[in-house]
Amino acid sequence: MKLILTAPVEKLGIAGDVVEVKDGYGRNFLMPQGKAIRWTRGAEKQIEGIKRARDAREIRGIEHANEIKAQLEGLEVTYAAQAASAEGKLFGAVTAADVAKAIKAAGGPAIDKRAIEIAKPIKTAGAHLVGIKLHEAVSAHLTVNVTAASK
Numbered sequence: 104m105k106l107i108l109t110a111p112v113e114k115l116g117i118a119g120d121v122v123e124v125k126d127g128y129g130r131n132f133l134m135p136q137g138k139a140i141r142w143t144r145g146a147e148k149q150i151e152g153i154k155r156a157r158d159a160r161e162i163r164g165i166e167h168a169n170e171i172k173a174q175l176e177g178l179e180v181t182y183a184a185q186a187a188s189a190e191g192k193l194f195g196a197v198t199a200a201d202v203a204k205a206i207k208a209a210g211g212p213a214i215d216k217r218a219i220e221i222a223k224p225i226k227t228a229g230a231h232l233v234g235i236k237l238h239e240a241v242s243a244h245l246t247v248n249v250t251a252a253s254k
Contacts, residue, residue: 104129105142107150110217112138119154121147168238171212175235175243180209184228187251191228197221202233202247225249 104126111117112133115124121142124133133139140146182205186194199219206214220234228251235243 106133106139107142107146107153108133108139109153110138118156119150121150165238165240168241171237172241172243175206175211175214175245178206178209178211178245179248180205180211180245181248181250183250183252185252187228191251193226193228193249193251195226197225197231197247197249205247206245 105121105123106129108116108118108120108122116122122139129139129141134141140149180202182197182201184193184195184197188194199216199221202219202221203214203216206212214235218236220236222232222234225231225247228249230246230248233245233247235245237243
């Protein structure tokens with residue numbers, strides 16, 4: 104099966120690449136996850152747009168990644184969870200998308216939620232360490248303070 108990747112897939116390629124995969128992998132994993140679209144002549148024209156969008160948000164080299172790392176590690180990131188018990192236990196978990204929004208709200212750069220690595224699900228209020236993979240050789244670590252929103 105011939106597919107066009109719309110997101111980076113480890114050990115397969117990056118957005119905009121045309122790849123050949125087994126039918127089941129493409130049909131059951133890549134396409135439902137939104138990581139690929141079926142290759143057609145019409146879709147071939149979309150590749151340039153996908154590559155332009157990738158280049159616009161891509162980190163350009165190790166120097167750029169180190170700049171963003173310095174910017175991220177100097178941030179005070181706070182996320183107000185919607186609901187929590189009296190003991191500070193959340194009625195859900197803080198996701199990578201929530202962390203990305205909190206970083207943007209704190210004045211940081213726009214980070215792709217797929218680059219955020221949460222080792223253990225965040226289900227309690229307090230300070231939690233989150234990793235962000237900026238480049239193959241550069242990772243940033245950030246403390247996210249989760250607070251329970253008062254109602």
